[in-house]
Amino acid sequence: xxxxxxxxxxxxxxxxxxxxxxxxxxxxxxxxxxxxxxxxxxxxxxxxxxxxxxxxxxxxxxxxxxxxxxxxxxxxxxxxxxxxxxxxxxxxxxxxxxxxxxxxxxxxxxxxxxxxxxxxxxxxxxxxxxxxxxxxxxxxxxxxxxxxxxxxxxxxxxxxxxxxxxxxxxxxxxxxxxxxxxxxxxxxxxxxxxxxxxxxxxxxxxxxxxxxxxxxxxxxxxxxxxxxxxxxxxxxxxxxxxxxxxxxxxxxxxxxxxxxxxxxxxxxxxxxxxxxxxxxxxxxxxxxxxxxxxxxxxxxxxxxxxxxxxxxxxxxxxxxxxxxxxxxxxxxxxxxxxxxxxxxxxxxxxxxxxxxxxxx
Amino acid sequence: xxxxxxxxxxxxxxxxxxxxxxxxxxxxxxxxxxxxxxxxxxxxxxxxxxxxxxxxxxxxxxxxxxxxxxxxxxxxxxxxxxxxxxxxxxxxxxxxxxxxxxxxxxxxxxxxxxxxxxxxxxxxxxxxxxxxxxxxxxxxxxxxxxxxxxxxxxxxxxxxxxxxxxxxxxxxxxxxxxxxxxxxxxxxxxxxxxxxxxxxxxxxxxxxxxxxxxxxxxxxxxxxxxxxxxxxxxxxxxxxxxxxxxxxxxxxxxxxxxxxxxxxxxxxxxxxxxxxxxxxxxxxxxxxxxxxxxxxxxxxxxxxxxxxxxxxxxxxxxxxxxxxxxxxxxxxxxxxxxxxxxxxxxxxxxxxxxxxxxxx
DNA sequence: CTGTTAGCGCGTTCAT
DNA sequence: ATGAACGCGCTAACAG
Numbered sequence: 072x073x074x075x076x077x078x079x080x081x082x083x084x085x086x087x088x089x090x091x092x093x094x095x096x097x098x099x100x101x102x103x104x105x106x107x108x109x110x111x112x113x114x115x116x117x118x119x120x121x122x123x124x125x126x127x128x129x130x131x132x133x134x135x136x137x138x139x140x141x142x143x144x145x146x147x148x149x150x151x152x153x154x155x156x157x158x159x160x161x162x163x164x165x166x167x168x169x170x171x172x173x174x175x176x177x178x179x180x181x182x183x184x185x186x187x188x189x190x191x192x193x194x195x196x197x198x199x200x201x202x203x204x205x206x207x208x209x210x211x212x213x214x215x216x217x218x219x220x221x222x223x224x225x226x227x228x229x230x231x232x233x234x235x236x237x238x239x240x241x242x243x244x245x246x247x248x249x250x251x252x253x254x255x256x257x258x259x260x261x262x263x264x265x266x267x268x269x270x271x272x273x274x275x276x277x278x279x280x281x282x283x284x285x286x287x288x289x290x291x292x293x294x295x296x297x298x299x300x301x302x303x304x305x306x307x308x309x310x311x312x313x314x315x316x317x318x319x320x321x322x323x324x325x326x327x328x329x330x331x332x333x334x335x336x337x338x339x340x341x342x343x344x345x346x347x348x349x350x351x352x353x354x355x356x357x358x359x360x361x362x363x364x365x366x367x368x369x370x371x372x373x374x375x376x377x378x379x380x381x382x383x384x385x386x387x388x389x390x391x392x393x394x395x396x397x398x399x400x401x402x403x404x405x406x407x408x409x410x411x412x413x414x415x416x417x418x419x420x421x422x423x424x425x426x427x428x429x430x431x
Numbered sequence: 432x433x434x435x436x437x438x439x440x441x442x443x444x445x446x447x448x449x450x451x452x453x454x455x456x457x458x459x460x461x462x463x464x465x466x467x468x469x470x471x472x473x474x475x476x477x478x479x480x481x482x483x484x485x486x487x488x489x490x491x492x493x494x495x496x497x498x499x500x501x502x503x504x505x506x507x508x509x510x511x512x513x514x515x516x517x518x519x520x521x522x523x524x525x526x527x528x529x530x531x532x533x534x535x536x537x538x539x540x541x542x543x544x545x546x547x548x549x550x551x552x553x554x555x556x557x558x559x560x561x562x563x564x565x566x567x568x569x570x571x572x573x574x575x576x577x578x579x580x581x582x583x584x585x586x587x588x589x590x591x592x593x594x595x596x597x598x599x600x601x602x603x604x605x606x607x608x609x610x611x612x613x614x615x616x617x618x619x620x621x622x623x624x625x626x627x628x629x630x631x632x633x634x635x636x637x638x639x640x641x642x643x644x645x646x647x648x649x650x651x652x653x654x655x656x657x658x659x660x661x662x663x664x665x666x667x668x669x670x671x672x673x674x675x676x677x678x679x680x681x682x683x684x685x686x687x688x689x690x691x692x693x694x695x696x697x698x699x700x701x702x703x704x705x706x707x708x709x710x711x712x713x714x715x716x717x718x719x720x721x722x723x724x725x726x727x728x729x730x731x732x733x734x735x736x737x738x739x740x741x742x743x744x745x746x747x748x749x750x751x752x753x754x755x756x757x758x759x760x761x762x763x764x765x766x767x768x769x770x771x772x773x774x775x776x777x778x779x780x781x782x783x784x785x786x787x788x789x790x791x
Numbered sequence: 792c793t794g795t796t797a798g799c800g801c802g803t804t805c806a807t
Numbered sequence: 808a809t810g811a812a813c814g815c816g817c818t819a820a821c822a823g
Contacts, residue, residue, distance in 0.1 A: 088583065088584060090799095090800060090801085091800065091801060092800075092801090100809080100810085101809065101810045101811075102800095102801080102802095102810085102811090103801095103802085103803080103809070103810055103811075103812095104808085104809055104810070105801095106801065106802060106803085107802090107803095107808090107809085110802075114808070114809095115808075115809085116808065116809090119808090119809090131580070131583050133556075133559055133560055133580075133583075133584065134560050134800090134801085135501075135560075135562070135799085135800050135801070136497075136500075136506075136560050136561045136562040137496075137497045137498075137500035137501040137506060137562050137799085137800080137801095138497075138501050138799070138800030138801045138802090138815095139800075139801055139802075140496075140497035140500075140801090140815090141495075141497040141498050141501050141799085141800080141801075141802090141814090141815045141816065141817090142800075142801040142802040142803080142814080142815055143801075143802055143803090143815090144802095144815075146496075146497060148540070148561065155526065156522045156525050156526035156529060157519065157522050157523055157525075157526040157527075158519050158522060159517065159518050159519045159522070162516045162517050162518060162519070162522050163517055165516050165517075166515065166516035166517040166543055167517075169516060169541060169542060169543055170543065170545075173542060173554070173557075178540050178542065178557060178558065178561050179540065179541060179542075180508070180538050180539065180540050180541075181529060181539060181540075181541050182529060182533060182538065182539075183526055183529055183530065185530075194533070196493070197533075197538060198538070199493055200493055200494050200495075200496050201496045201508065201538050202495070202496040202497050219491075220491070220493075223448065223491050223493075224448060224493065309724060309728060338725075338728065339728075342728045345730070364669060365698075365725065368669060368698065368699075368702045370705070370730070450815095450816060450817085451816065451817065452816075452817090460793080460794085461793065461794045461795080462794085462795095462816095462817080462818095463793070463794060463795075463796090463818085463819085464792085464793060464794070466817065466818060466819085467792090467793085467818090467819095470818080474792070474793095475792075475793085476792065476793090479792090479793090494816090494817085495815085495816050495817070497815085497816080497817090498799090498815070498816030498817040498818090499816075499817055499818075500799090500817090501798095501799045501800065501801090501815085501816080501817070501818090502798080502799055502816075502817040502818040502819080503799085503817075503818055503819085504799075504818095
């Protein structure tokens with residue numbers, strides 16, 4: 072790429088901006104006093120304080136974060152590694168997370184893992200090196216070595232999008248299994264017995280695993296099984312939703328209810344249904360995780376599980392701040408999901424009423 | 432504390448985490464050599480290098496970012512202040528931005544301004560204090576004092592989402608006026624003469640200003656005027672899009688073409704049209720900025736201007752990295768927008784062919 | 792190639 | 808209330 076000739080290596084050097092010492096000199100006080108003035112204003116006589124503040128203003132003094140961090144052992148930075156930044160899903164948590172932290176005086180360093188465990192590990196490491204005082208991660212499933220790495224630094228972290236009752240981690244999340252069971256139960260109550268599932272890629276994604284597990288569990292509870300042929304694993308995309316829907320409808324015995332592990336799948340299914348002339352929910356019901364802004368507007372309006380994205384971001388932020396401020400805080404509790412029933416789900420075709428067994 | 436052999440007493444007092452000195456000791460080399468080993472591996476004899484790397488491994492050594500930053504004057508952090516993180520719009524640039532930077536060894540500190548200039552100023556200041564080596568901002572319109580602040584630090588920055596030919600700033604953006612003109616011209620070519628506009632809040636938002644300006648300019652080019660009563664300024668939301676659409680349709684002389692400054696407005700308009708039974712594009716055409724994933728799927732598929740979000744993120748990242756690496760780089764060129772014509776736009780009702788004046 | 796040394800800019804004891 | 812001095816952990820000359 073660029074030349075290796077050592078003498079022409081251009082380095083980035085920050086031209087010396089004003090330092091606290093400059094400010095101190097300009098104000099005719101000692102470095103120590105200037106420092107106090109900025110960090111503990113009350114411990115400095117008003118008169119000098121004014122002089123110092125004036126100098127700060129005049130010299131356009133900006134504190135040097137690294138120096139401050141080194142001396143105080145505080146960076147006031149918090150890291151967040153999310154699977155993706157490109158969509159509204161994780162942004163829905165990241166925004167509030169950042170906002171809450173900013174209000175408390177913290178900055179946030181972000182990185183996206185692209186659903187790649189190795190990339191995530193790398194980013195976590197880098198964030199740790201950058202000196203983040205805490206971490207926000209998504210999901211709990213990762214190499215234990217990563218947790219060791221974090222623990223070795225003794226920094227607090229929160230796992231979002233999942234929740235376990237154990238004490239191993241702090242969670243700012245919800246019960247994926249429970250939500251999936253709830254959704255599936257609702258569908259079964261409508262008479263559905265044959266289910267189709269469009270899931271995200273299971274590997275390395277515990278949210279997807281848990282949701283699938285919940286669906287199976289609910290089915291088993293009614294002595295039903297999830298036909299493996301009816302479970303499709305795809306990358307999150309509308310197109311894949313469309314494709315899988317088409318696939319399902321072409322089966323000899325299509326499912327009467329389709330559960331989508333994420334919103335794009337459901338949108339795709341609904342769009343494809345409209346295009347194919349398949350009536351939803353008359354011919355087939357479609358339900359989804361992640362109630363997003365589009366859900367109430369799409370046709371038919373989508374029945375979906377609201378995942379508490381804003382709440383996760385805020386709760387995670389509050390928890391971490393409390394931890395960092397040294398407060399004794401309890402582990403956050405599970406956040407609620409809510410099944411929002413709209414028009415994309417209805418009674419199973421030929422459904423018997425609840426109570427009478429399905430025809431078989 | 433019992434059984435402390437004198438050797439470990441010192442360490443005991445130290446904060447968690449091995450330091451480079453510990454590594455050096457453990458490897459039986461000097462601090463300097465250990466440092467070199469990590470930063471310029473080739474300048475250390477293979478044998479010692481191995482010993483050092485082993486020690487690093489064994490002690491779980493993690494470099495101390497702040498210390499490194501202080502000594503090297505490099506933080507390898509880049510800041511980004513976006514109006515919002517909650518939606519896919521800015522995420523569409525942020526993701527690629529972060530990815531590109533990560534590949535080059537940089538981390539990104541983010542903050543959302545919520546379209547609030549004061550908040551933005553605060554965040555920029557904080558990022559500067561945090562030691563970011565460069566900045567990504569959205570739009571060019573802000574208090575000159577902010578640019579002075581940034582310039583005082585001599586750090587490079589890029590303005591995204593807008594583009595000007597001047598040399599004052601580096602842009603990773605596109606020509607909002609040109610895109611708006613192009614879109615409006617297209618609509619006029621279809622015979623439209625009476626336009627409605629749903630714009631974002633103009634104040635402090637130059638993208639919105641520019642787009643409106645472009646629409647006006649195109650109209651003026653055909654000796655037409657934009658009726659002030661047909662211009663609505665709203666917060667970006669589907670609901671506002673719906674509301675404004677309803678308002679417009681209830682006018683005595685409704686516009687035959689609606690230009691939306693952002694996607695949510697267009698979605699809202701289309702949803703509301705469907706609900707009201709207003710036929711698009713037969714009764715009214717709807718077009719929008721920001722071609723997003725939904726555009727091709729919504730009904731009718733939305734005619735929209737594709738804004739180069741990914742490209743902006745990548746170009747901004749590449750430019751900043753090049754700058755920071757000391758390369759002589761030209762200011763980035765304007766990125767292309769593209770009008771994607773779909774089914775939401777069509778000939779104006781009762782339209783005369785291009786050339787013959789509209790009935791009046 | 793390697794070790795010694797001098798800071799980087801600031802917070803924080805200590806004295807006063 | 809204030810100042811002098813030390814050191815945070817590391818990089819980058821500078822010698823050897």
